[in-house]
Amino acid sequence: MLDITRQTANFVAGLKLSDLSGRCREAARTGIIDCVGVMIAGAAEQPVRIVSAMVAASTQNDGAPEVPSGRNLAAPDAALVNGVAAHVLDYDDVALAGHPSTVLVPAILAEGWSLDSGGADALAAYAAGYEVWAQVIALEPGHLHERGFHPTAVMGALATAAACARLRNLDSTKTAHAIAIAASLASGLVANFGTMTKSLHAGRTAQSGVLAARLADQGFTASLDVLEHQTGFLRAHSPSGTPDIENGTIDIGRNWRLADLGINVKRYPTCYATHRSIDAMIGLVNAHKLKPDDVKEIRVHTGVTQRLMLRNTNPQTGLEAKFSMEFAMTAALIAGRVGLSELTDEFVSRPDVGATFAKVHCTTTDEIMPGDQPFAPADCVSVVLTSGEVLEHAPVVHAKGSWQRPLSRDELQDKFMDCATRVFKQGEADALFEQLWNIEDLRSIRSLRLTNDRSDA
Incomplete structure (x- = not known):
């Protein structure tokens, strides 16, 4: 049997930004930019307002902001609210049969803000989460949607835990525990598509990643064979009934799926x-x-x-x-x-x-x-x-905005500005886009102008 849980954790714990190719960095940056823009535009929607009203403001210094209001929340709550905002318009990007950025970015921003992580750490965390998701899904020949599972909420739980473990610099064993904890928090049903609950999938998944990594950091344990065990994650969620956990290939860190599959940016706020x-x-x-x-x-x-x-x-x-x-x-x-x-x-x-x-x-x-x-x-x-x-019309194989037909910088900025200027002034939105475009050089995530209550925004 493959040692999937341990090997994915080893990859995450050892990942450095220098391991990422330019193509990987481009995909991660694109996902972060697009998600932040859509998150800002979605924040005023009713489902976000309902979820936001149910979480209390935090008085702790290690909190994170609700975007774009700036209300200080505990990091798990910030991931929850911002995750709902990022997905509520269904305008966020797509890959891996789901929506990786809508769970990864809210979790990374919340935990990264709390830890005062840098932009380079955010890119590495994004890659860590994406590659874990991609590796696990590569071992399943079926499609989760057909079983009734929303991949964003199922595979995304593992991914966000991996991303937050990377931000916290957890060792391999604690990272494995974080992924294993998150495996029991994974849930989301396709039957709830077209309702408020679909966006809740994203918020809860982002929150679960923050929670799982924090629990693991404090010594909380889970099964270190949870992905491959006969009663574990892959078998439990398998639409085919035959996940490849005996003879499959574990090539995480060698086969960079982030570079190959990338991010598909949506031009329309629909499925x-x-x-x-x-x-x-x-x-x-x-x-x-x-x-x-x-x-x-x-x-x-x-x-x-x-x-x-x-x-x-x-x-x-x-x-x-x-x-x-x-x-x-x-x-x-x-x-x-x-x-x-x-x-x-x-x-x-x-x-x-x-x-x-x-x-x-x-x-x-x-x-x-x-x-x-x-x-x-x-x-x-x-x-x-x-x-x-x-x-x-001629058959369409790849939509405009896909990794195969990507948006230019100007086109990506046009979408970002259309979203962000629903809240921010033109100059403020422009400044935020530039920060995100150059996120690798950002010394602290806390310097991102994500809120509209800043005196320097």
Whole structure:
């Protein structure tokens, strides 16, 4: 049997920033920048306000700020609230069949702030968490979504514990205990997609990582074979029933999946399963100047697992619409875009929007593309006009913003500014972006201008 728990812990405990290639650092930096921007934009949403109201302000000097209010919270509580904010808009980045940044970044910021860690430590912690997640998921041939588990909340628990263990400079044994503690805190159900609880998955997972590393640091113990044991994490969560814990490959630290798989930045605040189809539909709308009355039918061919995630065929709220291919195609047709302004209850409930859902027809394939996403090899979209003419977009394999088709610095900054200026002034948001872009050189995470109550912000 593989010694998965110990070997992943050995990697985390020994990881140095100098071990990371430029490509790894680029991916980690991109994830941190994108997540912070989305976190700021999401902070005013009702689910965040509810969670925030349930945690008390801290009077301790080792607390961490709620973003962007600046309210001082205990670090686990800051990770919780900021994690909900980072995921509530479903605008955060995607990789490893989940959302690594939305759990890693809130945990790293909260624990890093508490410890007065530097920016280089934040990048190393991000890489540690990502690589642990990637290594464990590589040993499972099935897809967690199909079992009903949200990978962000399940694999993310291990990842955040690893990241926080790295920030705390825990030795290999304590790091293994931290990962093992987090393995019993992992939970999150796909059935709660399209509700407030999906964002709670992210907040609780970030909080769990902080808690697990702190417990381990104080001598709290767990099973050091928890990942590979016959009653352990991989078997318990296995959708295939056959995790490769006997003859699989443990190559963490040699095969850098952060460099290979990277980070996919979202251009639309909807489930990533819709993004390739949205690119195609907007392409057709723009190329042919389509109006809603021109269109008789919209045909989408996508993957079975994608369709499983997109459970809402007739959404009634903005939250439900985030998990609806029908809405995604409708918004692209009616508004010519799918942005934060469209993901509102008011837009979703418009009569013309609701009437267009019925024009969208989806078919699926069992084929899955190689890589880390359980998606079809490509999404295909065509439009049948009222005249009978059929317009077809070329199959879309990678959405714009993906690691294969990345955003430029300017494009990434445009998204960040659109999010951050909902709270900050233009100059303040610009300054924060520059700090994050140069995070490797940041001497202290505490110098990040994450709040809008600073006299020097």
